[in-house]
Amino acid sequence: GQNIDQPTEMTATEGAIVQINCTYQTSGFNGLFWYQQHAGEAPTFLSYNVLDGLEEKGRFSSFLSRSKGYSYLLLKELQMKDSASYLCAVTDSNYQLIWGAGTKLIIKP
Amino acid sequence: GAVVSQHPSWVICKSGTSVKIECRSLDFQATTMFWYRQFPKQSLMLMATSNEGSKATYEQGVEKDKFLINHASLTLSTLTVTSAHPEDSSFYICSARIEADYNEQFFGPGTRLTVL
Numbered sequence: 001g002q003n004i005d006q007p008t009e010m011t012a013t014e015g016a017i018v019q020i021n022c023t024y025q026t027s028g029f030n031g032l033f034w035y036q037q038h039a040g041e042a043p044t045f046l047s048y049n050v051l052d053g054l055e056e057k058g059r060f061s062s063f064l065s066r067s068k069g070y071s072y073l074l075l076k077e078l079q080m081k082d083s084a085s086y087l088c089a090v091t092d093s094n095y096q097l098i099w100g101a102g103t104k105l106i107i108k109p
Numbered sequence: 110g111a112v113v114s115q116h117p118s119w120v121i122c123k124s125g126t127s128v129k130i131e132c133r134s135l136d137f138q139a140t141t142m143f144w145y146r147q148f149p150k151q152s153l154m155l156m157a158t159s160n161e162g163s164k165a166t167y168e169q170g171v172e173k174d175k176f177l178i179n180h181a182s183l184t185l186s187t188l189t190v191t192s193a194h195p196e197d198s199s200f201y202i203c204s205a206r207i208e209a210d211y212n213e214q215f216f217g218p219g220t221r222l223t224v225l
Binding site: 042044048096099101 | 143155214217
């Protein structure tokens with residue numbers, strides 16, 4: 001079966017750095033997405049990785065290792081508004097998005 | 110660019126009535142649209158994949174006769190929840206995929222359905 005694992009919940013301090021991990025087992029791979037979702041809202045796109053390595057975009061960076069079936073989302077200089085759920089999703093060989101359950105990130109002052 | 114709208118953003122209805130939710134791609138043509146449902150504190154659950162001009166493909170466990178999907182044009186897909194019951198109360202989100210960009214899905218803002 002297809003499976004995506006990420007921690008259920010993480011807590012971090014304002015101004016700090018947090019890394020959210022995601023491991024996946026899917027039938028084929030055509031890219032990995034990270035989405036941010038605030039409570040009661042639809043997901044918003046953060047990043048897309050299809051090749052190995054690190055993609056940096058402002059305070060957010062995303063890393064991919066296809067051989068390990070592993071990705072992480074790195075958030076720097078955390079702000080209170082970063083409190084949200086972070087969803088990892090993988091596109092399989094049929095270009096279907098397989099979703100992780102999401103990681104709820106709690107930022108404390 | 111790549112904006113997806115949903116209407117209504119929230120709806121309250123009585124048990125037994127039907128509710129229609131519209132999903133529109135505003136500035137691009139979407140050959141494929143997806144309908145998701147999300148219960149509180151849970152992840153997105155794909156309900157069905159909708160291709161323009163053809164019947165929707167439903168995920169296992171999703172009742173076709175209860176959740177009617179119509180994708181009549183390249184910019185509009187509708188989801189009708191027929192004979193809604195309180196257990197259908199959920200957050201319904203659509204997304205659309207641009208044909209040229211086969212990977213990324215653009216999400217609508219979601220529709221909060223509450224069935225009394």
